[in-house]
Amino acid sequence: MFESLTDRLSGVFRSLGGRVQLTEENIQEAMREVRLALLEADVNFKVVKDFTDTVKEKALGTLVMKGVSPAQQVIKVVNDELVHLLGGESTELKLQGQQPAVILMAGLQGSGKTTSSGKLALLLRKQKMKPYLVPADVYRPAAIEQLRTLAKQLDIPCFDSKADMKPADIVQNALMDAKEKQCTVVILDTAGRLHIDEPLMQELRTIKDIAKPQETLFVADAMTGQDAVTVADAFNQQIGITGVVLTKMDGDARGGAALSIKAVTGAPVKFVGMGEKLSEMEVFHPDRIAGRILGMGDVLTLLEKAQSTIEQEEAEALAKKMQKAKFDLEDFRTQMKRMRSMGSFESILKMIPGLGGIAKQLGEMKGHEKEIAKTEAIINSMTMKERRNPDIINPSRKVRIANGSGTKVQDVNQLLRQFDQMRKMMSGMLKGGKGKMPPMPNMNQLGGMNRLGGMGGFGGLGNMGGLGGLGSLPGMPGSRGTSATKKKRDKDKKKKKKR
Known part of the structure; x- marks a missing residue:
């Protein structure tokens, strides 16, 4: 962005x-x-x-x-x-007081309130809370159905709203139902309009009087820039907002809303939507965003993503398999999925200090992502026995795997050859280091890393979860760059000899 x-x-x-x-x-x-x-x-x-x-x-x-x-x-x-x-420091939700606590989601139509309600519910559940979703947009039956579908996907209770019900009645009944179900936080997905009007504001004021929310979050589309700031200010004056959720922060907007909204409204940005998946909502950390803007990376967010993706015990077990050269294609497929769940390679590179500009040097990252998808398709076409013991894959099996994955036999051969090389290399590296995986850094100890001059000591990032050697496999960024560098070095040597 x-x-x-x-x-x-x-x-x-x-x-x-x-x-x-x-x-x-x-x-x-x-x-x-x-x-x-x-x-x-x-x-x-x-x-x-x-x-x-x-x-x-x-x-x-x-x-x-x-x-x-x-x-x-x-x-x-x-x-x-x-x-x-950007707000000084990240601001947590203040949900103390009444039980269940109430969060009111407000904003214009199309800003992403319904999806953000689902994302927020998932985030709160990860924090050991028991969320309850309430569709209160009776003017758009599709919005009610959408939130109900999201609740079903997440296995989170949702109030059975109907389009012919009054929003005030929905909220009143939903609060009683949430209390009976012993839910700890209620998320109200309210109606929006294409523009601000008095009936909308009056409806929101009525809902606030009934629900008495601890948090009123304004949901803004970051792609709309200064318009989002203007509308947020109007909502703040009319109903009072306690925070902002910026959606579509992964888009190509210029970032003006994120940089202006706190100064104009006084309400801090509390969450940002970073993608379409329900898991892609992050707590807004001003210091980390400042680091990204200034090209200093965002180590802490990257570490949090890594820690939520891979457990230390799992990493230790993987290290032992690598040391004994028992790391197989099933393990590799699992690690590839974990890497992809952390985001694109481009987004990961931007979080590492000093590597933000490398994405452009590597060329079109989407091409690498396609290669990774092809590698995954080849592994998926193998049987469990073949993934666990690649040595049994003979020519006839290779033909079947290639046909099943829509690739060529040469692609299968290349994957097997490079995987074998990587396995030997990683086994040697771990034996040299006595087979120990570096411990996951303590988040509290890294508090200053995102600030200027505190970037050192992060050289072990590539070892998290045993992923350090993935760069040598098909489609992994770095493979082409490495061979190109070697060719250039050989060419230079030949020139020196001629002289």
């Missing part, structure tokens, strides 16, 4: 890189570029002015520390101000 902004800011910091010292002139020049970058990102103009004025003032008033370049000093100031602009 913040790609263009990241590129522009990187250019500004590069221009400062050659400066010996900070002066009012070069800071003024840098702030002009920062101002343009933020305005192009659709950030509110008043917010931009306040931001650049503050950064300029702090940069001029800061003594450049020994061993720190002027560019690094400005980045530090910009990073701190970005974190402040």
Whole structure:
């Protein structure tokens, strides 16, 4: 989402890189570029002015520390101000008080309220809460059916709303039903409109009077930019909101809504939707988002994704299999699925400090994703016996596997050959390291890693879950780049010999 902004800011910091010292002139020049970058990102103009004025003032008033370049000093100031602009720190839901607690989801039609209600319910269940979904949009029967379907998928209780019922009656009866079912939090999916009108606001005020929600979350489509900020401000003035949920943060919007909404409304962004899957909702962490914008990665979110995907015990068991060269295609398929559940390779690269720009150098990442899908199709076409013991795959089996996966026998041969090479390599690596998997880092110990200058010591990322050697398999980013580098090196050697 913040790609263009990241590129522009990187250019500004590069221009400062050659400066010996900070002066009012070069800071003024840098702030002009920062101002343009933020305005192009659709950030509110008043917010931009306040931001650049503050950064300029702090940069001029800061003594450049020994061993720190002027560019690094400005980045530090910009990073701190970005974190402040985005809300300072992540804000948790305040659900203390009445039982069950109530969350009211409000917003315009098409902003993603219904899907966000389902995502939020899943997120709260992971936090050991017992959610209860309530479809209260009687003007769109499809919305009632959609939430009911999502509740069924998630195995979460849902109130049986009907289109001919009054929203106030739905809410009143749903609260009683949730109490009987001993649910701890009720999520109200309310009606929206194409634009703000008084009947909608009156209905929301009535629902608030009945439900007395601890949280009123405004759901905004991040793709609408400043329009989302304007509407959020109107909702805040009419009904009062306690937080914001930004949807479609994985899209190609410029990020202006995320950067402006807290400063304009005073309500913090609490959650962001990062994809279409119900599991793709994240808690909004201002410091991590600032790190992404400035190209410093987002190590903590990557670690959280890894920890939710792979358990330490599972990683240890996998390491033992690798050490004994018993790592098979069934294990590999499982690890591939786990990697894919963490997101695309492009999104993972962007979270690793210093690797944000590598995605472009690798070329079109979608091509790599297709190759991975092909590799998975080949493994899926094998029997369990073949996956656990690839050595038994003879020519006739290869033909059957190729036909079953819609690939060629050469593709099957390539996968088996490269898998065997990887297995031997990983076995040797683990034997050299006494077969121990590095422990998963403690999240509390990594609190400062996302900040400037705290990026060191993350070299073991590739070892999480035993995935360090996947780069050598078909379709894995890095395989083409490695061979290209080797060819270039060989070519250079030949040129030297001729001389």
